[in-house]
Amino acid sequence: MKEKYKLIAFDIDGTIKKTDQEVSSEIISSISQAKQLGTKVTVITGRSYLSAKDVISNLGLSAPIVTFQGAHIADSFTGNVFWKKIIDDFLLDELIEIFQNIDNEILFYTETEIFTNKISDWNNNYSRRNNSNLILLNNIYELYEKEIIRITVICPSGAEEFANLIDSKTEGKLYVTASLQNFCEILHPKAGKKHGLQKLASLLNIDRKQILSFGNSNEDLSMLEWSGNGVIVKDKNINLRPNKLDHCDSIEHNGPSKYLKRLIDQDLLGK
Template identity: 25%
Template sequence: MKYKLIVSDMDGTLLGDDHQLTEENKIALSKALEKGVKIVPASGRIYDSAKEHFDFLDINTPLIACNGAIIKETKTNKLIYKNSVPNDICLKIIDVFEKNEVYYQLYSETTMMCKNLSSKDKQKTRERLKNFFNDNVNVHFGDDLKEEVSKHKILKLIAIDDDDMDKLRRVREDLSKIEDIEITSSWYNNIEIMHKGANKGEALKALIKYLGIDREEVIAFGDNYNDLPMIELAGLGVVMGNADEAVKEKADYVTSTNMEDGVAKAIYKFLEI
């Protein structure tokens, strides 16, 4: 078979709008696995949050989390690759967030940290997080998240604002002055920051070296800007129908939307199963 590895984004790609893996995508992934194709999730999510969606396959597979900042195996928890943000850079990024009064989160391997909010906003945030984090993920609310930087190896920082795009633009401008970071976005309302060299493309490079396969043997699926490094690296880069036009332009093939089982349709087409 020409393709030996499927690497796929989750939210907006493999998952439906309810943030659950669709039944047809489950079937397609299982059939690909039966054909000897390796399946690897590649998510912006924290590791444990991404891992739970693939328990149905009952396999030990590498999993790319935090936009490529870490790769671990799902059964053994073996660490394959990790690129955390140095503490001094984390503090500079937090200064930008605080200056612009934007809501933000920090991700470590096992913990998501949020700035303390009012009781009403905290409850709203907890409800929102239920879409992305299971009960096994440790969510910490704190008054001073700079204190947490010294306690955790931070893999990703994210700023979020649903309404004020000008604020996000100012945040991005200020972040551009900080050296040795990767800046991307996985949705219209966020900015995601990792250490230099931490992106899904670099993670895929590390993974194919680890697995001993060629990039031409990889199909990569995604729907947003943080997926582009792996989309462009893979032998076949597939972008979802729900992606922005600028993302679609980088694709080798545009499939149906995440709500129309676009991943499954592309698997059936290119693996001929």
């Protein structure tokens, strides 16, 4: 008999939420049904903790949420932090040396604040959307006094080339990704959604075979492939690397909700 899924992990953007829209009533209903059956539900997202907390506030999630590309795990109600990976000072040394030779706009995230090397209308609006205070650095060496979880370098000409440069110069000692076309994200080497999900599963004492996960991007693939069942949510705007994962329809067509309903009908969710 197939094991039931005890934990469901959703990416947020493009998976349970369309751009600039709220989480759909269909997803909210499906999550509620899963929780009633005893399945824990969480999100694993590249968003900051405060940004993710705002998006999922009406979902009543029953497990800690994983944010900052897997580098942070906390309770979405109490704020209690279970796991956090900050960028070590010796790695900051290497990054600061690189940053002093570029003119890009750079964002440095703690749990609740965003520090920057320059203020613009864009990052003012961005920080408000992410429910975080935006603070101008007087001196980049102030970063040593902060617990920096993520650094985002804005790359107008494209982030992938810059991400490769950072990865090469730091000899693979950091988690570096071009998460969006113009966003190069830099985090602790133990970041990544797969690592975040592994840590959460350990905290909850849930076997990977009992985990169902949903995502829509290349950032999600390692998490989906590690899960007992990883499901790609179709997204016409994203070109995925080759994979052998299960698929469901897009969020526009309520794909994740329909997939969960099928599992509920098959009695595959719950304790």
